[in-house]
Amino acid sequence: MTQLSIPGTEPVGLGGAPSETPAARRTSVDRIIDTLLREMSPSEVIGQLVALRPHAVFNALLAIVQLPHATMLRTEARWDAEWGRQVRPGQHPIVLLAPFGPVELYFDVSQTEPGNRARPLPVAYESMFTMTDAPQAQQLQERIIEDAKKYGVRVVHSQVGTPLAGRIRAVNGNGAQLYQGHDCPIRWVITLAASHSPTEQLATLTHELGHLFCGHLGASEKDKWSQRHEVDPATKEFEAESVTQLVLGRLAPATALPAYSGRVLNGAATATRADWVHIAQAADRVLKPFHKLSAG
Structure with a gap:
């Protein structure tokens, strides 16, 4: 410290x-x-x-x-x-x-x-990530976190302000973590806002994994996704948030996505530039730990 x-x-x-x-x-x-x-x-x-x-x-x-x-x-x-x-x-x-x-x-x-006599906050300070609670959001989050370890992803919860729901960054050579009895090298760290609800953290987690699995952070020869550094920032956000919408639509269909999602997904031009094959493959990779449960 x-x-x-x-x-x-x-x-x-x-x-x-x-x-x-x-x-x-x-x-x-x-x-x-x-x-x-x-x-x-x-x-x-x-x-x-x-x-x-x-x-x-x-x-x-x-x-x-x-x-x-x-x-x-x-x-x-x-x-x-x-x-x-x-x-x-x-x-x-x-x-x-x-x-x-x-x-x-x-x-x-x-x-x-807010207390009993709370006033509305100025628009600039309202959270764009507020969501209603999804059933079993904490358990869903934990299952995805555990499965992500095999890709070298570590997830931490940190105290940060409202504008940051989470982020992912490369940390190659930064230790290892245990996955199914084996040490897996940590290659990326996802930080989630500790002040957000489990449902909001679940949405952020899938968004950051969407960035990773869509290739926005690059890829090594062993990774199962492509390196796509060259994608423009707006399209990267659109692709990652599309992964969130697909994943939560499967896992928690009754839960509305936050205002941030609508802001990102409303651009028709961005949707045209997006690679929907990568979006679908990334969503399936996030959903992989649940595939056996839904088989048949």
């Missing part, structure tokens, strides 16, 4: 002098940046710092280190007074510098839930 160095709160040594030199404090800030850049691009970091406009840039930096993709920060009292929202149990506060004191504790909108 990265240790944050907050100006004005440094450890004090003998004689009341700070025990850290300016160079040491600079190194701590550099480590913060290194942590961020392992998870996101420089443009993503800058975009998040810009989005947290009401806060000083350094405070915004502290916020996204503690909760990537934080978007709307308030103290617990202000969430209740201004928006009628309560902090969900078990949430860790985001520590920011206070104007006339050492620190103040904030919570992101993703860490709250």
Whole structure:
């Protein structure tokens, strides 16, 4: 875990002098940046710092280190007074510098839930991934996660803000995990938002696997899918979200997909560019652990 160095709160040594030199404090800030850049691009970091406009840039930096993709920060009292929202149990506060004191504790909108007198959030902060609960969503998710291990996929749940439902990234050479009694090298890691419901996580999981199995992240000679790096970003999203719609349509047909899905799938031009053979094959690969159950 990265240790944050907050100006004005440094450890004090003998004689009341700070025990850290300016160079040491600079190194701590550099480590913060290194942590961020392992998870996101420089443009993503800058975009998040810009989005947290009401806060000083350094405070915004502290916020996204503690909760990537934080978007709307308030103290617990202000969430209740201004928006009628309560902090969900078990949430860790985001520590920011206070104007006339050492620190103040904030919570992101993703860490709250509406109370009896909740006001509608501004459209920009509403989650595009909200879904009604699907039956046995947790068990379905676990079955897909277990089967994905044979492809070198590890799935982790992480505290992130509302705009990020999940992501997949290549991590070749990053250890192994046990699958059916054998060690399988980890080649990709899928991160799912811990604040999302099991149903929302299930949809995100299938979307990220859709990216992988459609070849958007590339492929080795041993993989059963093609390398398709050259596909444009909009078509990649369309193909991955189509996989989600096909998989959830089979596993949870009564559950409506989130608003994000409709936004991605409504482009006729994108649908024309998509490769439907790859979409169908990717959906079947995600559904493979359920094929035996539905045979006959």
